[in-house]
Structure formats: structure tokens, C-alpha cells
Amino acid sequence: MSLLDLQSTPEKQKEEKKEKTSIGRYIFDFIKLIVFAVVFVWLIHNYIFQPFVVFGPSMEPNFYNGDYLIIEKVSYYFRQPKRGEVVVFDSPQKKGDFLIKRVVGLPNERVEIKNGKIFIYNQDYPEGIELKENDYLPNGYSTGGQIDYSLKDNEYFLLGDNRYVSLDSRSFGPIPKDKIIGHSLIRGWPIRAFGAIKEVEYNF
Numbered sequence: 001m002s003l004l005d006l007q008s009t010p011e012k013q014k015e016e017k018k019e020k021t022s023i024g025r026y027i028f029d030f031i032k033l034i035v036f037a038v039v040f041v042w043l044i045h046n047y048i049f050q051p052f053v054v055f056g057p058s059m060e061p062n063f064y065n066g067d068y069l070i071i072e073k074v075s076y077y078f079r080q081p082k083r084g085e086v087v088v089f090d091s092p093q094k095k096g097d098f099l100i101k102r103v104v105g106l107p108n109e110r111v112e113i114k115n116g117k118i119f120i121y122n123q124d125y126p127e128g129i130e131l132k133e134n135d136y137l138p139n140g141y142s143t144g145g146q147i148d149y150s151l152k153d154n155e156y157f158l159l160g161d162n163r164y165v166s167l168d169s170r171s172f173g174p175i176p177k178d179k180i181i182g183h184s185l186i187r188g189w190p191i192r193a194f195g196a197i198k199e200v201e202y203n204f
Contacts, residue, residue, distance in 0.1 A: 049073065050182065052088050052098065058160035058167065059086070059100055062136055068189035069100075069197075073182035080107070081156060084135075084200035085183040089158070092172045098181065101168050104131065105157025107177075110150045113170070116142035125204065132203040137161060145170045156180065 054067040063069070063086070071088050081087055081103050091097035105111035110121035110128075118131040133141065143163045147170050151157060155174035160166025169175065184197045 049185075050088075051188075052100065052184070054100060057165055058162050059102075060162045061138075062086075062161050063100065063184075063187075066189070067187060067193070069184045070186040070188060071182040072185035076177075076180065076182060081177070081180060081183065082199075083202065086197060087156075087158065087180050087183045089175050089180045092175065092179070099167075100184070101158035101160050101166070102136075103156055104159045105149070105151055105169075105174070107151055107153045107155055109157075111147065111157045112149075113143055113145050113147040116144065118143055120204075129204055135200040135202070149174060154178070 050071045050073060052069045052071050054063045054065060054069065056065055083103050083106055085103045086100060087103055088098050088100050091099050104118060105120065106122070108122070112119040112121070112128065118133075119128045120131050121128045141163070143159070149157060149169070151174050154177045156177065157169045157174050159168045159170070186196055187193050
């Protein structure tokens with residue numbers, strides 16, 4: 001074998017360089033894809049949807065311990081939480097914990113609980129009206145406590161559906177909007193209960 005055979009020809013050198021460039025480009029494209037995927041998932045998780053697992057019995061009989069929910073977050077950038085929506089929010093008592101409750105009182109309303117019943121006072125009902133929750137609670141269900149709160153323009157009164165055991169606005173007070181993360185959109189688990197969380201209706 002001659003010395004020329006051992007040396008790379010210009011053509012071979014070009015092919016080797018082209019191959020190295022292709023491998024480098026492939027690695028760079030792969031890294032870009034990973035970065036894009038991470039950023040995309042981060043944006044989805046922080047601004048649009050977030051998974052949430054129910055812990056404890058405070059939302060029974062509508063949500064049970066271990067239920068897997070998808071929380072929708074983006075709509076609250078454009079609108080206010082609605083009465084009846086089930087929301088996830090930062091715990092006012094333990095940093096880093098999240099709680100799930102139902103919106104009962106809206107900003108600038110007065111919420112009164114007496115004799116096991118909830119009364120709402122607002123511009124439409126200055127004399128007060130009893131809040132009927134038959135759409136998601138059994139008939140005759142009682143709400144304990146003697147509460148009278150006047151909510152500010154960014155505060156919400158939140159209650160657990162299981163009023164007998166729930167730690168909610170009756171004990172820690174109203175929750176400001178900026179502490180509310182989003183509302184429950186879909187129940188993913190258990191399979192038998194899979195589906196969208198229905199909107200509730202009230203008597204006014």
C-alpha cells in the first residue's frame with residue numbers, strides 16, 4: 001500500500017467534514033427540541049392547565065380523596081371566578097399547600113351564615129336571599145357556624161362541600177383573587193367519574 005493510499009483525499013476529507021457537520025446539526029436540533037418541549041410544558045403547567053389530586057374528605061360528596069382533577073387557569077386572567085365554581089388556591093395557613101373549595105360569596109357581597117343556612121346580600125338583594133345549594137348538596141344539608149362577612153372588591157368566600165369537616169372561609173376568612181390558581185375543569189380519575197365538571201345553578 002502506498003503512502004497516498006494512507007492519506008485522506010480531498011473528497012474524503014469533504015465527506016468527513018460534512019458528516020461531522022450533520023451530526024453536530026442533529027445534536028443541536030435535538031437539544032432545541034428538548035428545550036422547546038420543556039418550555040412548552042412549563043407554560044402549560046404554569047399558565048393554562050395543572051393537575052391536582054384531592055386530599056381529604058372536605059369536598060364530599062362531590063369530590064373524594066384521591067380524585068385526580070385538571071385545573072384550568074387561563075380564564076381567570078380574563079374574568080372573575082363564578083359562584084359555584086370549585087377552585088384551587090394557595091393555603092392561607094401553610095405556604096406551599098393548595099386547597100380546593102367552592103366559591104360561595106363574590107366580591108362586595110355580604111355573606112351571613114346562621115341557623116345552618118347561607119344568606120347573600122348584594123346590590124340585587126340588599127335585604128338578603130338564602131343560597132339554595134340543592135344542585136350539589138343533599139336536601140336539608142346544614143352549614144354550621146355563625147358567620148357575617150362583608151367581602152372586599154377582590155375577595156371570595158369559599159366553602160367545602162362537606163361542611164361538617166371542611167376547613168374553609170368560616171375559619172380562615174375570605175380569599176383574595178390573586179391566591180386563586182384556577183377552577184376544576186375535568187375529573188380524570190376515577191375512571192367511572194371521568195368527565196367535565198358540570199356548572200351548577202342557584203335559585204337567583
